[in-house]
Amino acid sequence: MSLGPRLDLRQSQSLVMTPQLQQAIKLLALSNLEVEAYLNDALERNPLLASESGGNEQERPAADAPAEARADEGVDPVEARGERIDSYSSPGAGGSLPSSEPGEGPDFDRMASPDATLHEHLAAQAHTSFNGTDCRIALALIEQIDPCGYLGEKVSVIAARLGIDEREVERVLGTVQMFDPTGVGARDLAECLAVQAREADRYDPCMARLIDHLDLLAKGDFARLKRLCQVDDEDFAEMVAELREYDPKPGCRFDSETLPPVVPDIFVRERDEGWRVELNEANLPRLLVDRQYQADLEAGADKATRSWIGECLAEAHWLIKALDQRQRTIIKVSSAILKRQEAFFRKGVTALRPLTLREVAEDIAMHESTVSRVTSNKYLACHRGVYELKYFFSSGVASGDDGEAASAEAVKSHIGKLIDAEDAKAILSDDRLAELLKERGFDIARRTVAKYREAMGHGSSVQRRRQKKMEGL
Numbered sequence: 001m002s003l004g005p006r007l008d009l010r011q012s013q014s015l016v017m018t019p020q021l022q023q024a025i026k027l028l029a030l031s032n033l034e035v036e037a038y039l040n041d042a043l044e045r046n047p048l049l050a051s052e053s054g055g056n057e058q059e060r061p062a063a064d065a066p067a068e069a070r071a072d073e074g075v076d077p078v079e080a081r082g083e084r085i086d087s088y089s090s091p092g093a094g095g096s097l098p099s100s101e102p103g104e105g106p107d108f109d110r111m112a113s114p115d116a117t118l119h120e121h122l123a124a125q126a127h128t129s130f131n132g133t134d135c136r137i138a139l140a141l142i143e144q145i146d147p148c149g150y151l152g153e154k155v156s157v158i159a160a161r162l163g164i165d166e167r168e169v170e171r172v173l174g175t176v177q178m179f180d181p182t183g184v185g186a187r188d189l190a191e192c193l194a195v196q197a198r199e200a201d202r203y204d205p206c207m208a209r210l211i212d213h214l215d216l217l218a219k220g221d222f223a224r225l226k227r228l229c230q231v232d233d234e235d236f237a238e239m240v241a242e243l244r245e246y247d248p249k250p251g252c253r254f255d256s257e258t259l260p261p262v263v264p265d266i267f268v269r270e271r272d273e274g275w276r277v278e279l280n281e282a283n284l285p286r287l288l289v290d291r292q293y294q295a296d297l298e299a300g301a302d303k304a305t306r307s308w309i310g311e312c313l314a315e316a317h318w319l320i321k322a323l324d325q326r327q328r329t330i331i332k333v334s335s336a337i338l339k340r341q342e343a344f345f346r347k348g349v350t351a352l353r354p355l356t357l358r359e360v361a362e363d364i365a366m367h368e369s370t371v372s373r374v375t376s377n378k379y380l381a382c383h384r385g386v387y388e389l390k391y392f393f394s395s396g397v398a399s400g401d402d403g404e405a406a407s408a409e410a411v412k413s414h415i416g417k418l419i420d421a422e423d424a425k426a427i428l429s430d431d432r433l434a435e436l437l438k439e440r441g442f443d444i445a446r447r448t449v450a451k452y453r454e455a456m457g458h459g460s461s462v463q464r465r466r467q468k469k470m471e472g473l
Contacts, residue, residue, distance in 0.1 A: 024322045028329065028370065031377040032265045032280060035323070039285060042319060048294055048312045049319070051285035118147065118184075118254035125179045130172070137164060137172040141185060149184040149251025150192070181250035189248055190214055196246040206231055210239055217243075220466035240470065264381035266334045266389075268345060275342065277334045279327055280381075287323065289316050329366070333374045336363040337392050344392070345382055350414060352407035355393050411442055412452050419458050424468035427461045 030038060043049050116124070119142055126138035140162055144153040155173060159166040177185045182199045186192035190211050197203040197211065206229045210217070216225050217240070226236050247253075267278045297309055337360060343351035357375075361368040375389035394408045418436055422428050428436070430453065434446045459467065 024325070025373065027322055027326050029373040029376050031263075031379075032284060033263055034377070035326075036284060039287065039323075043285075043287075046312050046316055046319075047297070048289055048309070048316045050288045050290040050293075052288065116254070118145065118149070118251045119143070121254060122176070122179055122184065126176070129175060129179075133164070133168075134172050137162060137169055138176055141169070141173055141176055145185055145251065147251055147254075148249040149181065149186070151185050151187050181247065181253060183247065183250040192248060192250065193243060193246050196250075197242075200242075202242055206235070207239055207242070210243065217470075218466070220469050222469075262379055262386055264386050265378045266330065266380045268334070268338060268380060268382040270345075270383075275338055275345070277331055277338055279331065287316070287320050289313065289320070329370065330374055330378065332364045332366070333360060333371055334380065334389070336360045337380075337389065339363070341392050345384065348384065348413075350410050352392070352394070352410045352413075354395055354407045357393060408452070411437065411444060412456055414440060414442065415449065415452055416456055416458070419453070419464070422464075424465075427465045427468065429461045 027035065027038070039051070043051055122142045122145065123139060126135055126142060130138050137158075140158055141151065144151055144158065146152045151173070155169050156166055159169040162169070173185055177183065177191075177195045178199065179185070183192040183195045186195060193211050193214075194203060194208070197207050209229045210225060213225060213228060216228075222236065226233070229236065229239070231239065264280050267280060269276050269278065294309065294313065298306060301309065337355070338345065340355050340359065340363075341353060343353065357368045357371045361371045364371075375393070378389045380387050380389055391409070414437060415433060418428060418433060430446045430450045433453070434444060434449045437444050437449070458464065
């Protein structure tokens with residue numbers, strides 16, 4: 001075997017993703033708010049990019065309009081938002097949906113959280129109630145209060161860390177617990193309720209015994225509780241009603257952090273000609289290439305500068321094209337979902353059908369991964385509310401004699417309605433729920449009923465019976 005240099009030819013295939021393609025894929029998965037931030041960053045980096053504020057203009061040139069249509073403005077007419085809105089018209093669609101004009105939508109901004117957080121609110125009270133060492137103790141206690149309002153660390157540990165007698169910390173804690181909201185800083189539920197009962201001047205020996213035996217109240221052992229509290233039925237009912245008025249999580253009225261509002265990316269409206277899918281363009285600026293500024297930069301520029309300008313121009317054109325393609329893809333996917341789930345928009349969640357990403361991908365001749373990216377972090381607004389696009393995809397269960405399958409969400413809706421309508425004296429077991437669902441055309445096992453019920457936050461039949469019993473007091 002000889003050793004030496006040689007030249008070989010090999011043929012192979014590989015998939016290479018350019019930086020532009022990687023960015024296009026990234027854009028597809030972003031929500032409108034995230035895209036807005038991305039565009040603002042691009043506008044700062046690229047001097048040839050200009051923007052017009054996103055609004056609800058009724059007339060705009062189409063994305064494929066000839067260049068001379070806006071030549072007098074000195075900017076490239078290609079825009080980033082896909083102005084011509086595709087729509088899906090269903091046969092026989094009629095009626096109207098009260099809504100604003102295309103491009104406009106209801107204000108879905110949630111109410112803002114309180115200006116001050118729980119810790120800030122408590123700290124302000126501490127500074128007005130204490131001085132010196134006591135204030136330092138109060139602030140140390142407040143730091144250990146969790147978002148629900150409970151003290152998350154033992155008093156002995158806090159006292160040791162501060163080098164202060166534990167009794168002094170207990171004394172200050174007693175005052176902190178009377179801060180607004182009352183009961184904050186409690187170490188358990190019983191102490192939290194007891195503090196609120198004292199504030200309401202209702203902490204008599206009977207109420208104290210009731211609070212000390214909350215476990216019996218949870219079990220529904222009212223006969224034993226009445227004996228312990230030494231009260232009759234009427235007094236016991238009043239005590240339980242009083243207890244219900246107290247807040248078991250006093251800190252929750254303050255948000256520990258401000259969450260961003262859910263802003264819909266797509267609007268679905270019913271028009272005389274059928275259903276329409278429209279993009280929420282309120283947050284997206286229109287991107288334009290500033291030809292006049294390009295000409296100014298190129299005037300007298302050297303070769304290196306011209307090369308840099310060319311790169312900026314190519315990047316601007318690519319970004320505009322990528323955004324336009326993103327909008328068109330979102331419209332296609334949303335229209336396919338609307339076509340498959342039209343019954344939901346007409347009748348509600350009980351009519352939701354099982355749907356997979358593959359079905360939508362086959363409808364619009366795209367890859368399943370593309371549909372997955374489009375439906376991530378995107379929200380759809382219709383007259384029934386705001387839903388994440390992922391909501392419309394769910395597994396199915398057998399339904400009816402025709403072999404049609406029903407969405408798991410539809411089954412959950414039926415379970416919820418059955419539980420909400422049940423009589424306090426006839427609580428439905430999981431077996432009975434399965435029987436009733438079968439009568440409605442859903443062939444579902446008891447184990448599946450239990451799984452759906454727990455996922456919806458409903459307790460077992462025993463737990464619901466106790467709850468109904470307490471509500472009847």
